[in-house]
Amino acid sequence: MRSEVIPSSPALREPLPAVLWPLLFGNFVIGTGVMAVPGTLDEISRDLAVSVSTAGQLISAGALLMCVGAPLCASVVAGWDRRLLLSLSMLWYAALHLACAFAPGFASLLPLRVLALVPPAIFTPQAAASLGLLVPLGQRGRAITFIFLGWSLASVVGMPLSALVGGTLGWRSAMVLVAALSVLSAAWVWRALPTGVKPPALSFAAWQQTLRSRPLMIVVSVTVLSAAGQFVLFSYMAPYFRQKLGLEPGALSLYFLCFGAFGLAGNVLMTRHIDRIGAARCVMIGLALMAASFVLFPLGVSLPLAMLVTVPWALGCFSTNSAQQARLVGMAPDLASATVALNSSAMYAGQAVGAAAGGWLIARGGMDSLHWAGVAGVLAAMAASTLASRFASAKH
Numbered sequence: 485m486r487s488e489v490i491p492s493s494p495a496l497r498e499p500l501p502a503v504l505w506p507l508l509f510g511n512f513v514i515g516t517g518v519m520a521v522p523g524t525l526d527e528i529s530r531d532l533a534v535s536v537s538t539a540g541q542l543i544s545a546g547a548l549l550m551c552v553g554a555p556l557c558a559s560v561v562a563g564w565d566r567r568l569l570l571s572l573s574m575l576w577y578a579a580l581h582l583a584c585a586f587a588p589g590f591a592s593l594l595p596l597r598v599l600a601l602v603p604p605a606i607f608t609p610q611a612a613a614s615l616g617l618l619v620p621l622g623q624r625g626r627a628i629t630f631i632f633l634g635w636s637l638a639s640v641v642g643m644p645l646s647a648l649v650g651g652t653l654g655w656r657s658a659m660v661l662v663a664a665l666s667v668l669s670a671a672w673v674w675r676a677l678p679t680g681v682k683p684p685a686l687s688f689a690a691w692q693q694t695l696r697s698r699p700l701m702i703v704v705s706v707t708v709l710s711a712a713g714q715f716v717l718f719s720y721m722a723p724y725f726r727q728k729l730g731l732e733p734g735a736l737s738l739y740f741l742c743f744g745a746f747g748l749a750g751n752v753l754m755t756r757h758i759d760r761i762g763a764a765r766c767v768m769i770g771l772a773l774m775a776a777s778f779v780l781f782p783l784g785v786s787l788p789l790a791m792l793v794t795v796p797w798a799l800g801c802f803s804t805n806s807a808q809q810a811r812l813v814g815m816a817p818d819l820a821s822a823t824v825a826l827n828s829s830a831m832y833a834g835q836a837v838g839a840a841a842g843g844w845l846i847a848r849g850g851m852d853s854l855h856w857a858g859v860a861g862v863l864a865a866m867a868a869s870t871l872a873s874r875f876a877s878a879k880h
Contacts, residue, residue: 503618504631506672507611510574511634513669514604516642517581517662521546521597523643523740524650524658525722531655532590536723537843543719544839545594546601550832553605554825561606566614567677571670573603578666585659603666608635609828612809613683613820628813629755632806636751639802640744644737647722651733683820694822700815702872704823704830706865707808710771711834712841713861714801717778717854719839724851725790735787742791746798754803763811764873768866770804773797775862781855805831815876834861 521528521542529539561569580600587593612628619627650658694700717724725731725739750770758766777797784790805827812823838861845853 500623500627500630501619503676503678504615504627506669506676507570507614507631508634508637510570510607510611510669510673511631512637512642513574513577513634513662513665514607515635515638516646516665517577518546518601518604519638519643520646520650520655520658520662522719523647523722524655525720526726527650527655528593529723532593534590535847536720537847538590540719540839540843540846542594542597543715544836544843545598547715547832547835547839549598550601550605551829551836553602554609554829554832555822557602557606557610557825561610563682565679566610566681566683567674567679570607570611570677571674573606574666574670574673577603577607578663578670581659581663581666585656585663605828605832609825612813612824614681616817616820617681617683626755626759628810629751629758629803629806632802632809633748633751633755635805636744636748636802638744639747639798640741643744644740647740648733648737651736690819691822694816694819694826697816697819699872699876700812700819700823702868702875703808703812703815704826706767706771706869706872707805707827707830708834708837709861709865709868710774710804711831712838713778713834713858713865714774714797715835715838716842716845716857716861717781717838719835720842720846720851720854723846724854727851729785729787729790731787739787739791739794743794743798746795747802750799750801750803751806753799754806758807758810763807763814764869764876766807767804767811767869770800770807771862771866771869773800774804775859775866778855778858778862781858782852 525536525539525543528534528542529536532539577600580596580602584593584596584600587596611631615627615631646658646661649661721739722736725736729735731739750773754766754770761769773796777793777795777800780793784793808827809824812827813820816823841857842854845851845857
């Protein structure tokens with residue numbers, strides 16, 4: 485029996501509604517699919533006989549599609565019932581990942597991978613934008629960070645699993661795994677979500693208001709800079725650790741498992757405390773943790789040490805983006821559909837920039853410089869976050 489849309493009412497300490505679980509799982513599947521390529525980049529490079537920097541184009545090109553697609557899709561699908569929209573997007577995800585699994589070469593895999601990443605431009609921002617109709621106002625910050633736990637779980641389970649499957653059975657098997665999970669997600673969303681969840685479409689004037697808001701756009705730039713700093717290194721962690729430490733698939737999977745476990749812990753802590761601490765402060769804490777990891781990154785000269793220096797980065801990685809979403813919604817609730825889509829777009833833009841920059845450095849023998857590029861990106865994000873808070877305070 486399908487539940488009805490939950491009316492908005494203050495309920496700060498009430499349990500979150502069960503309807504959020506399929507949205508969390510959907511983000512888990514989306515995150516697993518997005519991170520499947522970084523986790524299997526070595527295998528793709530060897531199997532298709534291309535360089536690591538060339539294989540990295542799968543990350544940057546896909547991220548560019550997600551960057552452009554998120555705001556465009558927010559306008560195109562504005563009037564769609566979210567139950568139908570989110571279910572269809574996961575079926576698309578399944579079909580295209582299956583097609584990727586059977587791609588005969590890199591030339592065919594690249595466009596298929598780009599098309600496969602249309603659903604992340606839809607599911608993550610539109611699921612978050614729907615929360616205003618699914619949870620009371622007082623639970624909105626918790627609800628946003630809760631469904632973003634799916635991305636943390638993807639790093640705990642999805643990325644290590646895809647790395648292990650890709651390293652033992654081949655990267656094509658990892659794509660089939662994502663396809664199967666996507667079908668399950670589509671079925672759960674269709675069964676659990678109520679009908680009639682249609683966040684109000686934003687007018688052209690509302691988009692203008694969003695784009696002209698200096699505080700909002702500076703907050704969005706924080707996401708771009710943070711993601712760029714991270715993905716300079718994150719995109720190439722598999723070849724980096726294979727080259728530096730000689731890690732085999734099992735050890736690499738263990739490393740990703742450690743990263744994901746602390747990423748999940750960071751997001752859980754953020755979910756519990758964000759409404760008390762405040763989203764802007766949570767963002768700054770997360771960025772500072774990531775900067776610390778990047779500075780210490782060269783000290784990871786063994787697997788245990790590499791895991792240890794990664795812990796602050798993992799704690800801040802997914803929790804910071806969750807806090808960014810909550811920060812934007814809190815600054816302008818009426819513009820949430822636009823700002824959440826723009827923030828997702830910004831995250832993917834940062835991924836594209838970071839992956840491209842990392843590939844450029846690697847092609848020029850700069851594997852050892854990746855972490856310093858990460859430091860620069862995160863420090864720039866911290867400066868932008870401080871500026872955004874000042875403008876927001878001045879506005880009020």
